[in-house]
Amino acid sequence: MIKIGLLGLGTVGSGVYSILEKHKENLKSKVGTELRIEKILVKDIDKKRDIDFDKALLTNNVEDILENPEIDLIVELIGGEEPAYQYIVQALKNGKAVVTANKLLIARYGQEIMGLAAEKGVSVSFEASVAGGIPIIRPLRESFAANKIERIYGILNGTTNYILTKMTEEGQDFQLALKEAQKLGYAESDPSSDISGTDAAYKIAILSSLAYETAIDIKDVHIEGIENIEIEDIELAKELGYLIKLLAISKFTPDGIDIRVHPAFIPEYHPLASVNDVYNAIYLYGDSVGDVMLYGQGAGQMPTASAVVADIIQASKEIYYGSPDINGHIYKNDHKVKDISQVHNSFYLRLQVKDKPGVLARIAEVLGRNQVSLASVIQKHRYAPVVPIVLVTHQVKEENLQKSIAEFKNLGEVIAINNIIRVEEL
Structure with a gap:
């Protein structure tokens, strides 16, 4: 039997509980042993909830779960940074596998969490942290x-x-x-x-x-x-x-x-x-x-709960058969992130300019000076003394485009820069 400690019984937590109860026999055959929720951490034990469960499962003391030697697997569904981070770290230090849907924690502390899990010989699973029910x-x-x-x-x-x-x-x-x-x-x-x-x-x-x-x-x-x-x-x-x-x-x-x-x-x-x-x-x-x-x-109670339960099944198999998926090695490289100023893109610019001769020439002069070439120019309805124009550039370096924008702001003929949006041809 795999005993589970559930941290949180909100929208997703309730969905997870419902799936585990509804498909209890099917999940048992998939894993090879029974999956049982041993304890559930909640803020308010007396709060009215929409699902049927044994109230004796509830606790508002996290130590009843994290320090319980019989619990094999912690499922963190509280969300946010704290206290979720401390709970996950404590669970791992106590040798318990962890399943979480917490994108913030994995994005900010993934390397630390995976390293600790590898050190303790347990797994951390986080399928539901990205795109809800989509397996990625x-x-x-x-x-x-x-x-x-x-x-x-x-x-x-x-x-x-x-x-x-x-x-x-x-x-x-x-x-x-x-x-x-x-x-x-x-x-x-x-x-x-x-x-x-x-x-x-x-x-x-x-x-x-x-x-x-x-x-x-x-x-x-x-x-x-x-x-x-x-x-x-x-x-x-x-x-x-x-x-x-x-x-x-x-x-x-x-x-x-x-x-x-x-x-x-x-x-x-x-x-x-x-x-x-x-x-x-x-x-x-x-x-x-x-x-x-x-x-x-990508969101919603049951799609997200589906991804969480999929992780519970996999983690439970690893615990039951003694073969945890140690994923501390996933950050083995040290690739650098490219600064946005050095990225090349096409851009859409929507401007408002004065309705007078030579304005487009002045704009083209600024762009040319900063090595920004135009793919197309659209002039919309005239609202004298203002003319809306749309510029679409070829592929240009971001820093060159930003230099042009800075010059536009000091150009008397440009009344407003309404929007700048990148164009991705994919």
């Missing part, structure tokens, strides 16, 4: 092991993808789409981690660490959110043959790892362009397997 962590470590992963593109946040879908398909502005997402439970009351791109950054950092076997410091990931995306940008993207997505990008290059999260124009024909609403997708390229895309529900 174990495939990266096992199914794609024969490959050198060269690039990863991900739509990794359901909240922002839902908002951009509503803006694209229904013409809703950002604030209206956000309010609808909150009403439907797709966005938190404080959606800042999602909207700012931070949530997706944690996830692409984890995927990159696994793909390139190197520790990625979250502080090295360039992050931009979708707060500044306006309907005009959505419509112009369509006109140019693109859709706007919050894209998590990771590329292995000779100059370092190019890793970033930001809104991007992607071709409307690309498979990622059809990923809508709260769905997630990961599109990667391996040198042997070629292009692969994984698609599914």
Whole structure:
């Protein structure tokens, strides 16, 4: 028998408990022994809950779980940094395997946690930390092991993808789409981690660490959110043959790892362009397997619980048969992250300029001086004395584009720089 300590009985924790109870006999046959939840850590023992369970399982004292020698496996579903971090460290020091869905902890402390687990001869599993119910962590470590992963593109946040879908398909502005997402439970009351791109950054950092076997410091990931995306940008993207997505990008290059999260124009024909609403997708390229895309529900109670239980099954097998998957070696390399200023991209710029002769020439002069070449220029409706114009560049170095932007701000003819969005041809 494998005895499990469950830390947290919230949305995902309840889903995990329900799956373990519902499929008890099936899981027993898969593992070779019974899986039993021994104790569940909660804040409030007397709180009313929507699932049926034996209240005697509940405790508000974490030591009842972490210091219980009969418990083999800890499942951490509290989330956040503390006290989850201390609980995981204590569990590992006590020789207990750990399953977690905590992307923040794995992104920030993955190297330390995996090292401690290897030292103690136990495993740490975290499939649910990225993309909910989509299997990607174990495939990266096992199914794609024969490959050198060269690039990863991900739509990794359901909240922002839902908002951009509503803006694209229904013409809703950002604030209206956000309010609808909150009403439907797709966005938190404080959606800042999602909207700012931070949530997706944690996830692409984890995927990159696994793909390139190197520790990625979250502080090295360039992050931009979708707060500044306006309907005009959505419509112009369509006109140019693109859709706007919050894209998590990771590329292995000779100059370092190019890793970033930001809104991007992607071709409307690309498979990622059809990923809508709260769905997630990961599109990667391996040198042997070629292009692969994984698609599914990236959040929600049962998809996430499904990924957690899959890890519980695997960890339980390892415990039962005495063959833990020691993964402390996954950070064996020391690849550097490429500074965003050195990354090459095409760019979309939406400006407002004075309606007078010679303005475009002045703008072209600034761009040329900074080695930025234009692929196209679109002049929209005139609203004298202001003219909206759209510029799309060829591939240019980021620092050269930023030098041009700095000069535009001091150019009297440029009234406003409304938006700058990278163009990814994928």
